Amino acid sequence: MDKPMNVCVxxxxxxxxxxxxxxxxxxxxxxxxxxxxxIAEIGQLPFFNQDLEAAATPAQWTAFRQRVKTAGAVLFVxxxxxxxxxxxxxxALDVGSRPYGGSVWDRKPCAIVSRSxxxxxxxxxxxxxxxxxxxxxxxxxxxxxxxxxxxxxxFDEHGKLVNDGTRKFLQAFMQAFANWVERTRS
Amino acid sequence: MDKPMNVCVxxxxxxxxxxxxxxxxxxxxxxxxxxxxxIAEIGQLPFFNQDLEAAATPAQWTAFRQRVKTAGAVLFVxxxxxxxxxxxxxxALDVGSRPYGGSVWDRKPCAIVSRSxxxxxxxxxxxxxxxxxxxxxxxxxxxxxxxxxxxxxxFDEHGKLVNDGTRKFLQAFMQAFANWVERTRS
Amino acid sequence: MDKPMNVCVxxxxxxxxxxxxxxxxxxxxxxxxxxxxxIAEIGQLPFFNQDLEAAATPAQWTAFRQRVKTAGAVLFVxxxxxxxxxxxxxxALDVGSRPYGGSVWDRKPCAIVSRSxxxxxxxxxxxxxxxxxxxxxxxxxxxxxxxxxxxxxxFDEHGKLVNDGTRKFLQAFMQAFANWVERTRS
Amino acid sequence: MDKPMNVCVxxxxxxxxxxxxxxxxxxxxxxxxxxxxxIAEIGQLPFFNQDLEAAATPAQWTAFRQRVKTAGAVLFVxxxxxxxxxxxxxxALDVGSRPYGGSVWDRKPCAIVSRSxxxxxxxxxxxxxxxxxxxxxxxxxxxxxxxxxxxxxxFDEHGKLVNDGTRKFLQAFMQAFANWVERTRS
Numbered sequence: 001m002d003k004p005m006n007v008c009v010x011x012x013x014x015x016x017x018x019x020x021x022x023x024x025x026x027x028x029x030x031x032x033x034x035x036x037x038x039i040a041e042i043g044q045l046p047f048f049n050q051d052l053e054a055a056a057t058p059a060q061w062t063a064f065r066q067r068v069k070t071a072g073a074v075l076f077v078x079x080x081x082x083x084x085x086x087x088x089x090x091x092a093l094d095v096g097s098r099p100y101g102g103s104v105w106d107r108k109p110c111a112i113v114s115r116s117x118x119x120x121x122x123x124x125x126x127x128x129x130x131x132x133x134x135x136x137x138x139x140x141x142x143x144x145x146x147x148x149x150x151x152x153x154x155f156d157e158h159g160k161l162v163n164d165g166t167r168k169f170l171q172a173f174m175q176a177f178a179n180w181v182e183r184t185r186s
Numbered sequence: 187m188d189k190p191m192n193v194c195v196x197x198x199x200x201x202x203x204x205x206x207x208x209x210x211x212x213x214x215x216x217x218x219x220x221x222x223x224x225i226a227e228i229g230q231l232p233f234f235n236q237d238l239e240a241a242a243t244p245a246q247w248t249a250f251r252q253r254v255k256t257a258g259a260v261l262f263v264x265x266x267x268x269x270x271x272x273x274x275x276x277x278a279l280d281v282g283s284r285p286y287g288g289s290v291w292d293r294k295p296c297a298i299v300s301r302s303x304x305x306x307x308x309x310x311x312x313x314x315x316x317x318x319x320x321x322x323x324x325x326x327x328x329x330x331x332x333x334x335x336x337x338x339x340x341f342d343e344h345g346k347l348v349n350d351g352t353r354k355f356l357q358a359f360m361q362a363f364a365n366w367v368e369r370t371r372s
Numbered sequence: 373m374d375k376p377m378n379v380c381v382x383x384x385x386x387x388x389x390x391x392x393x394x395x396x397x398x399x400x401x402x403x404x405x406x407x408x409x410x411i412a413e414i415g416q417l418p419f420f421n422q423d424l425e426a427a428a429t430p431a432q433w434t435a436f437r438q439r440v441k442t443a444g445a446v447l448f449v450x451x452x453x454x455x456x457x458x459x460x461x462x463x464a465l466d467v468g469s470r471p472y473g474g475s476v477w478d479r480k481p482c483a484i485v486s487r488s489x490x491x492x493x494x495x496x497x498x499x500x501x502x503x504x505x506x507x508x509x510x511x512x513x514x515x516x517x518x519x520x521x522x523x524x525x526x527f528d529e530h531g532k533l534v535n536d537g538t539r540k541f542l543q544a545f546m547q548a549f550a551n552w553v554e555r556t557r558s
Numbered sequence: 559m560d561k562p563m564n565v566c567v568x569x570x571x572x573x574x575x576x577x578x579x580x581x582x583x584x585x586x587x588x589x590x591x592x593x594x595x596x597i598a599e600i601g602q603l604p605f606f607n608q609d610l611e612a613a614a615t616p617a618q619w620t621a622f623r624q625r626v627k628t629a630g631a632v633l634f635v636x637x638x639x640x641x642x643x644x645x646x647x648x649x650a651l652d653v654g655s656r657p658y659g660g661s662v663w664d665r666k667p668c669a670i671v672s673r674s675x676x677x678x679x680x681x682x683x684x685x686x687x688x689x690x691x692x693x694x695x696x697x698x699x700x701x702x703x704x705x706x707x708x709x710x711x712x713f714d715e716h717g718k719l720v721n722d723g724t725r726k727f728l729q730a731f732m733q734a735f736a737n738w739v740e741r742t743r744s
Contacts, residue, residue, distance in 0.1 A: 014233055014235040043235070047277075048272070048273065049201060049229070049274075081234065081280045081283075082280060082283055082318040082321050083318050083499075084270075084276065084314055084317060084318050085270070085276065086234070086276075087233055087234060087273045087277030087280055088233045088235075088277075090270065090272075090273040090276055091273030091274075091277075093267075094268060094273055119491040119492070119493070119521050120491070120492050120493060120495055120521075121491070123492055123495040124317060124499070127689055127692070128314050130688070130692065131270060131310060131314070131685055132268040133700070134269065134700045134701075135268050135269040135701075135703070136268060136700075137700045137701040139697075140700075142691070142692045142693075142696065143692075143693075143695040184742060269685075305678070306705060309678055309682065310685070313506070313641075313682070316502070316506065317499055317502075319514070320499070320502065320514045320515075322514075324514065325514065325556075326514075328505070328506045328507075328510065328511065329506075331506060331507070335677050335678075370511075370555060370556060386605055386606075386607040386609070387607060387608055388609055415607070419572055419649075421573060421601070423572070423573050453606065454651055454652060454655055454693050455692065455693040456643070456648065457648065458652065459605055459652055460605045460645070460649075462639075462642065462643070462644075462648050463605075463645030463649075465640055466639045500686050500689070503642060503682060503686070504640040504641050506641065507640050507641040
């Protein structure tokens, strides 16, 4: 049997005990045997700035790029800040996209789960992220879309998912993601 | 005669000698007498993270929020990174939008100039920014839209704008902006 | 006292007994005395095609353009079709935008109410519409945003709004719209 | 050898002698042997309206749906109207997406070529179309993106493509599309 594929999980919130982290944990527990999910940290990355690259590439950028390169696929779990992608997550995309010709995102299949405390499920962040992924040549799973609304009501005080409908949805989502990766990986 | 209104200029690129900076300088020189434009730095701001706010608001956030509060209007000058807004600029929006109920952007008129080395003029960044500004309740000038393409060909080696058509366009843009601010300021 | 301003209401759905129609009726009943809202039909408009304009402008286009011209402001009430604006409503925008130099939308203040049977409230349609309105130079109210979700549960079998929270929200929305129009009308 | 796959070409402009038609012709001539491209007309389709479906499905809808069903993939060639998708093309998407559970778009790979007389290449229409295709579960080719600007200068008076760079780009685009279809078809 093949070794499971390493899948890099990027979380849009930097909070220690965020709902995004709980959601990511749930998704990781639902991964089919063909995938092994691991979170890659993004909060330590300096803002992308080409002047820095020209002088001496920051060590955090090098390590992050290396981390994504070893992954076979990417899973984004993100809240919405002001109807778009949180800056820390956008910065991770920008850092990984450079230097020219060396983007770590190229042809790496991905899926997106967006969530919000409100009903709307971070639709704006989800689709702004997708626009960047067109340019980055990331085959992005279309269906099922995952807009997780009222996310604060889905977990108990230990961070455990307690909503049955959401559990079934996320399990089906991860299976669909595995199929998508299988079909579109290079 | 009234004192000129202070207008805060936010630049999406952190590069020292960026084309965005040259473009911002040109725009500042074309400001009508009713406006005084000044650049507010954004590269020093830690990523927004609500945990930090809860512990002790970072001094850079406090200073930045104070800086924007004193302005009567905002001018965005931005490149496009991966078909969307550069992370540093998105972070400035996020930092200024908090804490809840205290957003510094609320009802502050703005205009957007986006630019790219390619022909497209950062259309993607321009409109992603606009989506955030809906949520932030920022009256955003609609016309003229400013997509400055082939920006590398517009300036000489001293950073001086040498394209006549662009000069006239930017002058008209600044006049329209002044009119828009006059009409929509609170 | 001034005559109330004529406000043109455009409805994105062509269904006879649509929830959009009920929602539009509710909004019309909440209009402040300074405004008189009337629905303008859009389903009869042939698709925009410049060849037709060159031959002989269709009578329906001429009548629609004239109708919008007489209005001082525009209110959009729309569902979402496939994460974007329904074709009939997009066509109304396109027809009204021509011929070159004669757009009927120019500088006409507007507001948008989007609605869906799901929780998301047609966020995608709402913001795609806003992107067109940038080009059309329509000052569009930013806040309050109106994403009306679960719209099927808000009305009784006679089409009467029975949700108190929604009623209060829509009343406040109409008052804010009146203020916005007052501030941004030419 | 396998029979070439039927690929349905949808053109966003209804003009008889449109640049979109010339562009579509060029793309059709560059199709690799594995594909046979044919234009499907969309201008005759009544606006989508669920009341019509409930009464008696219009014959044009039935024929169009049948036409797309027989295709193995879809190529969109479109201008931009008011920073978004032309209504006739959006309507074709809407008509093909219904009735519930019977969408003809589901899992049908596609690619998008957008074009404009200006420099921007209809970026807005291109990405609004992509947002609909997420919902419709259409695997959409990410790279190369095709924003064809200054389209009026690319063809001679007989509608023949006379720009070498564009020819090479479109040939590479069609080959990439064939590869994408091969990888993602069901």
